[in-house]
């Protein structure tokens with residue numbers, strides 16, 4: 105008999121395991137993947153966490169080696185509770201569950217400090233979230249904290265910490281169903297290395313991810329066309345945790361037709377590749393433009409900072425003819441392109457004239473594309489200065505599809521084009537929980553002995569998502585779920 109069984113071995117699950125172990129003796133983690141593919145989507149991340157911080161002092165509490173020289177060169181700014189709450193409300197179009205969102209925001213910094221106490225090392229996201237202005241790095245967009253070693257470093261750190269605490273981890277252990285009756289949940293039926301077993305426990309935490317890797321559910325819930333999206337991360341998140349809980353009487357909650365989806369290399373494999381991680385993503389579109397197969401622009405590439413648009417633009421790309429688009433850049437912005445543009449596995453075209461570039465865009469009306477770029481160039485408000493660190497208001501005038509910020513003419517060779525399609529990150533719909541991370545039944549009561557955290561919880565993210573909230577969400581509610589499961593055991 106275990107005190108607590110945790111289903112999954114990603115960030116939410118391992119945080120739950122560590123928190124449960126603070127009060128419970130026997131904690132078991134069930135991971136569907138073999139060890140070399142374990143860690144879920146969390147392992148594919150850059151390890152960026154969106155947290156509240158009130159200046160450099162909070163960063164010093166989290167980051168071990170912030171020297172006075174580094175501090176002098178850095179403007180961390182602040183990211184207050186009010187800003188985080190405001191971002192969540194605005195991006196989810198005011199649908200995010202207010203109680204869960206308040207917990208997410210208020211517990212973000214304490215949970216990051218707790219992670220540090222569990223041996224997780226942090227740094228600041230110098231490479232991704234800061235630009236150097238007048239000799240100082242200036243952070244923007246509220247996304248400053250990064251786990252050392254990215255997602256792999258985070259998962260490795262949590263796994264080592266769990267092992268040190270005597271937490272058992274079974275790999276190739278796929279949870280199939282919950283052992284439940286009128287008194288609540290009493291364990292899990294699991295297929296471990298091909299053998300089905302019933303394992304009893306006093307409490308269960310579900311942290312098995314969303315249903316994005318389940319082609320049939322994607323099409324069923326997100327809608328027609330979603331079977332054509334690529335899965336950015338793990339192939340193991342097929343909605344098992346959600347289905348197990350629904351079968352035991354849990355309520356469904358949240359944005360079941362919504363998901364987090366981004367611009368992703370057009371020829372990437374169908375599911376994630378740990379050797380490439382998140383580098384198939386192509387997030388520098390605010391510095392260029394998108395062109396579809398008909399040679400047309402179709403979205404405001406500069407509507408907001410990348411952090412606040414990237415997670416909803418995957419859907420927009422999926423809706424284009426042939427489910428793909430090109431990102432076009434010129435030589436003036438080449439230095440702003442993120443590292444992910446430099447990998448080998450890109451579908452890239454390069455030319456010294458725009459006409460030549462457009463003629464190389466396969467499956468695309470090159471003539472229409474050239475005309476569209478010329479029309480765009482004429483519409484750019486070159487009287488407004490370009491500044492990548494702020495929403496600079498350098499937009500276009502008179503276009504049916506405007507570009508609101510960072511509009512530069514595309515006129516300086518070499519010209520580059522990158523082909524992207526839609527990469528789905530995770531589904532937004534899932535289980536209903538309360539602020540104690542207890543799973544709520546369809547009758548509105550908590551199901552005794554059942555907790556949930558991470559991607560498989562619904563009601564927090566709708567339509568869109570502020571970058572870096574997924575890991576914070578998993579850590580905050582994983583910790584709460586584990587703490588409460590441990591105490592109830």
Ligand SMILES: Cc1cc2nc3c(=O)[nH]c(=O)nc-3n(C[C@H](O)[C@H](O)[C@H](O)COP(=O)(O)OP(=O)(O)OC[C@H]3O[C@@H](n4cnc5c(N)ncnc54)[C@H](O)[C@@H]3O)c2cc1C
Nearest residue numbers: 112113114116136144145146279312337558559572574575
């Ligand atoms: C490429 C990429 C980059 C990302 N970058 C970031 C980022 O920088 N910052 C950020 O905050 N978020 C990022 N995200 C989102 C983030 O990964 C997720 O929001 C977060 O990791 C989800 O954590 P989780 O623990 O809920 O799920 P996961 O980490 O996916 O863990 C789910 C676990 O459940 C296991 N599992 C599934 N079914 C079963 C079963 N039946 N039995 C047992 N185990 C099962 C899986 O194998 C896996 O271990 C990114 C995602 C991707 C794909």
